[in-house]
Amino acid sequence: MADNGPVAAKRCDAGSLSSVSMETILALTELEDLERVYQQLCAEEKEVDSELERLVGQEGTIHTKMLALQRMGPNLQLIEGDASQLSGMITFTCSLAENVSRKVRQLDLAKTRLYNVIQRADDILDLKFCTDGVQTALRNEDYEQAAAHIHRYLSLDQSVIELSRQGEESSAVDASLLMLQDAEQKLKVIVAEKLDEAVAAVDLAQVERFFKIFPLLGLHQQGLDRFGQYLCSQLSSKAEENLLLASGGDLGEKRAPLVFADTLTLLLEGIARVVETHQPIVETYYGPGHLYTLITHLQQECDRQAQKIVDKFIQQRGYHNKFQVAQSNMMKSVPGEGIEPRELDPVLTEVTLMNARAELYLRFLRRRMLADFEVGDAQSVTQEHQQNTEKLLKHCLLSRTMQELIGYYIPMEEYYMRESVNKAVAMDTYEKGQLTSSMVDDCFYIVKKCISRALSSSSIDCLCAMINHANSVLESDFREVLYNKLRQGFPATTLQDIQRGVSSAVSLMQSSLQQGKFNTMGIESAEHAKAAFLVTLNNVEVCSENITTLKRNLENDCSKLFNQGAGSGEQAKIESCLSDLVDTSAKFKDLLQEGLTELNTTAIKPQVKPWISSFLSISHNIEEEEFNDYEANDPWVQQLIVNLEQLMAEFKTAQSPVIYDILTSLMTSLISIEMEKTVLKCSFSRLGGLQFDKELRSLVAYLTTVTTWTIRDKFARLTQMATILNLERVTEILDYWGPNSGPLTWRLTPAEVRQVLALRVDFRSEDIKRLRL
Amino acid sequence: MYFACDLCIPSSYKSGEYPVFLFSMSMEDYDYLFKIVLIGNAGVGKTCLVRRFTQGLFPPGQGATIGVDFMIKTVEIKGQKVKLQIWDTAGQERFRSITQSYYRSANALILTYDITCEDSFRCLPEWLREIEQYANNQVVTILVGNKIDLAEKREVLRQRAEDFAESQSMLYLETSAKESDNVERLFLDLACELIQEAKQNKLDNNDTAPMPGEGKTISYLSCCNLN
Numbered sequence A: 001m002a003d004n005g006p007v008a009a010k011r012c013d014a015g016s017l018s019s020v021s022m023e024t025i026l027a028l029t030e031l032e033d034l035e036r037v038y039q040q041l042c043a044e045e046k047e048v049d050s051e052l053e054r055l056v057g058q059e060g061t062i063h064t065k066m067l068a069l070q071r072m073g074p075n076l077q078l079i080e081g082d083a084s085q086l087s088g089m090i091t092f093t094c095s096l097a098e099n100v101s102r103k104v105r106q107l108d109l110a111k112t113r114l115y116n117v118i119q120r121a122d123d124i125l126d127l128k129f130c131t132d133g134v135q136t137a138l139r140n141e142d143y144e145q146a147a148a149h150i151h152r153y154l155s156l157d158q159s160v161i162e163l164s165r166q167g168e169e170s171s172a173v174d175a176s177l178l179m180l181q182d183a184e185q186k187l188k189v190i191v192a193e194k195l196d197e198a199v200a201a202v203d204l205a206q207v208e209r210f211f212k213i214f215p216l217l218g219l220h221q222q223g224l225d226r227f228g229q230y231l232c233s234q235l236s237s238k239a240e241e242n243l244l245l246a247s248g249g250d251l252g253e254k255r256a257p258l259v260f261a262d263t264l265t266l267l268l269e270g271i272a273r274v275v276e277t278h279q280p281i282v283e284t285y286y287g288p289g290h291l292y293t294l295i296t297h298l299q300q301e302c303d304r305q306a307q308k309i310v311d312k313f314i315q316q317r318g319y320h321n322k323f324q325v326a327q328s329n330m331m332k333s334v335p336g337e338g339i340e341p342r343e344l345d346p347v348l349t350e351v352t353l354m355n356a357r358a359e360l361y362l363r364f365l366r367r368r369m370l371a372d373f374e375v376g377d378a379q380s381v382t383q384e385h386q387q388n389t390e391k392l393l394k395h396c397l398l399s400r401t402m403q404e405l406i407g408y409y410i411p412m413e414e415y416y417m418r419e420s421v422n423k424a425v426a427m428d429t430y431e432k433g434q435l436t437s438s439m440v441d442d443c444f445y446i447v448k449k450c451i452s453r454a455l456s457s458s459s460i461d462c463l464c465a466m467i468n469h470a471n472s473v474l475e476s477d478f479r480e481v482l483y484n485k486l487r488q489g490f491p492a493t494t495l496q497d498i499q500r501g502v503s504s505a506v507s508l509m510q511s512s513l514q515q516g517k518f519n520t521m522g523i524e525s526a527e528h529a530k531a532a533f534l535v536t537l538n539n540v541e542v543c544s545e546n547i548t549t550l551k552r553n554l555e556n557d558c559s560k561l562f563n564q565g566a567g568s569g570e571q572a573k574i575e576s577c578l579s580d581l582v583d584t585s586a587k588f589k590d591l592l593q594e595g596l597t598e599l600n601t602t603a604i605k606p607q608v609k610p611w612i613s614s615f616l617s618i619s620h621n622i623e624e625e626e627f628n629d630y631e632a633n634d635p636w637v638q639q640l641i642v643n644l645e646q647l648m649a650e651f652k653t654a655q656s657p658v659i660y661d662i663l664t665s666l667m668t669s670l671i672s673i674e675m676e677k678t679v680l681k682c683s684f685s686r687l688g689g690l691q692f693d694k695e696l697r698s699l700v701a702y703l704t705t706v707t708t709w710t711i712r713d714k715f716a717r718l719t720q721m722a723t724i725l726n727l728e729r730v731t732e733i734l735d736y737w738g739p740n741s742g743p744l745t746w747r748l749t750p751a752e753v754r755q756v757l758a759l760r761v762d763f764r765s766e767d768i769k770r771l772r773l
Numbered sequence B: 001m002y003f004a005c006d007l008c009i010p011s012s013y014k015s016g017e018y019p020v021f022l023f024s025m026s027m028e029d030y031d032y033l034f035k036i037v038l039i040g041n042a043g044v045g046k047t048c049l050v051r052r053f054t055q056g057l058f059p060p061g062q063g064a065t066i067g068v069d070f071m072i073k074t075v076e077i078k079g080q081k082v083k084l085q086i087w088d089t090a091g092q093e094r095f096r097s098i099t100q101s102y103y104r105s106a107n108a109l110i111l112t113y114d115i116t117c118e119d120s121f122r123c124l125p126e127w128l129r130e131i132e133q134y135a136n137n138q139v140v141t142i143l144v145g146n147k148i149d150l151a152e153k154r155e156v157l158r159q160r161a162e163d164f165a166e167s168q169s170m171l172y173l174e175t176s177a178k179e180s181d182n183v184e185r186l187f188l189d190l191a192c193e194l195i196q197e198a199k200q201n202k203l204d205n206n207d208t209a210p211m212p213g214e215g216k217t218i219s220y221l222s223c224c225n226l227n
Ligand SMILES: Nc1nc2c(ncn2[C@@H]2O[C@H](COP(=O)(O)OP(=O)(O)OP(=O)(O)O)[C@@H](O)[C@H]2O)c(=O)[nH]1
Pocket: B040, B041, B042, B043, B044, B045, B046, B047, B048, B049, B059, B060, B061, B062, B063, B064, B065, B066, B089, B090, B091, B092, B146, B147, B148, B149, B150, B175, B176, B177, B178, B179
């Protein structure tokens, strides 16, 4: 025991192979515990045994692996040797490559130098060749050849030439150079002289010949200047001829009114053609970006000639004079003293045509110049080039002159529009059977004409200004006219005059007497005024629609303009001006509404009201006998329907469907309101209630046939009142009220229900009070 | 208090550069719409004022305006979206008849002169005659003396301009488009003033409008008194 103790303890410490320590075992005293521990130890022993067996089993495989490793040893030594050999080879190759490339680099350098030498030799040879060539060419008057030599010389590397002069052949080179410079100067003078001669002789072939030589001598600017001058003088003489023809006046009838526009067109087309024909030469011989310079020259001549044409136009057409008359007439608006609008027609058309031509021409120039710049500029046209182009076109005299003409045109066109509209109003006629009178069509014809003319000028600002003026004419002037007509009101009928009292009838008679036309005139003029009012209502309605149409059509027209490439800023401008037309259209709609209200108040209400209130004189507190009587001889509703029919018939023929519809709607509202008021003033028996129900049904049935509006809704309250007046007993209302109402929505308040119930003479007020609603 | 926002469409934009839906959206998306027209002699700085306000820049080498330019800017004032249509007119004489056609529908006019140019100040009465003749009588006019950054070159004393403005019952403000002095304030104050007017107008109209269907006074009397 003593021997085993430390061993067991040691085992325990070392590997804790057993979960039970020696001490624990020693400390055990109970048999039960001992047995449990014994069991445990036995199980552990078994485990250890099997583990041991597994390890012993592995011995074979481990041994095999060891053997394999031992065999690999020599192979590894072999590989190491190979690797170091490879590394040596790579190092060697590398240094070899390094050597080769150095040599190649040296070769390359040598080659470049060689080329330079050859180039220089060539240059020197060329220099000699040029020197000789230029002499010969000059002698032979072969200026193209001479210029080509000079061009070659000028494109030689100046530093190379300098170097050559320091070399052994310096004196020879120097001599050559001197000679070449001399020839260059000589050639420049000759070419300039020759060009001038050709210009003087108007020899286009020669002009072009020498024009092409200038860029070879580095004289781009000079060449373009002289060529420009030549083209300008050509244009000038042609233009003067044309203007003389134009102001001579011996023209065909047809073109005479447009002769200045035509003359301007000839000028601008002429210049466009010049640009078109000479652009290729400039492009080919001068390179891209030079068209701008040439056009700058041409534009100066264009400005001069256009100004002459415009001056002549102003003088012969009396343009400023006409403007002043129109202007002062609009300020003071003295009728009759102004100029006939018709007289302005031709000059207004001519001036818009002139501007349209100028715009077209300037657009053409812009396209051409930008296209030319685009070839030369790296990616897109540089900002500087773009600005130069815009500046040239926007600030040229032609543009300014046209802007001035348009500046005068706008007030004249405005005058034309206002005067013509005034005339249309003054000559307004109405034909029976028409819904509107002549001034509406006339007025819109004029407005459209003026705006179209402004549009045809191609100037967006001009168009916008005229849209603004048109809007002003429609919204202020024309609307005022219609408004004033409506303000005269719809005359009450003679019947009403009598009803209104003796005093007004007397005054009517007196005024008629004074005019010496007693009987008929009063009635006739009333009829006339009535018709005038109704026609005006139609006019107002059509105006509102016409303005909407006008706006839509203008939008279409303008979209065409924008397809031609006006900017979106311009588009926003027009859109904004056009949107004002919408407001104006709405103002006409308002006016219509007010006019209808007026008609309702003065024509419908005074008539309909007594018809309705006559209900009061028909007793509805009736017994069987009276009820049957009513059945046989309708006391009220049939007459009312006949009256209403007569009243509306008048409006049906005189008014547009839209207005008639609004009118019937106003009338039905009026009837329902008046009926309600009236019914509340009556008393009913049971049969009286039934009678009322019948009457109401007839009325609603009739009204349904005359209008497209649904009127059930308008009569909902009355129908409910009829239902109440038809009850057997007070409490029967509860069958229809509250939870029992079913699909019915009550439009009457509980208080109103009580009020209606109280109209029944046979219902006791205590019963009504007791109702829980 | 208020801050400026979004959208401005300078007319110098090339086509297709701003999406159309943005524009149409802004058409409906506002509480107030006002037209403001700038007038005054050539070269006093109208275009620079507008560009400063709408684009926040001072354009170098600004060329003379041809005809009219149109810009839109929507600002927010006390939570309300106010769309300003700004018409920048050319000061040069030959464009006068184009410019005049815009007066009538303008809600506000900004009459501009250049404090370093006595001449532009002396032309003001002439401009006022134009306004008298062409604008509607409810238009709000504000006098603006521009270029105060050039203090050393001032030719028109502030007091003198203020007195003049007062005698013509105009508002007065001095600005510098270059230094961005008072430019924002100019347009925003104007917008506030216009909102006030609009509210006042609405009240007045409601006061005088007769009850529908009652009496013979017709309310279209009151809305016809332009010019
Ligand atoms: N120092 C200074 N210069 C300004 C100011 N505002 C404008 N300018 C300059 O004044 C010149 C004219 O400015 P514009 O804005 O083109 O004048 P405008 O009133 O629009 O002129 P028009 O379009 O011809 O009627 C330009 O050279 C601007 O640089 C400013 O506040 N200070």
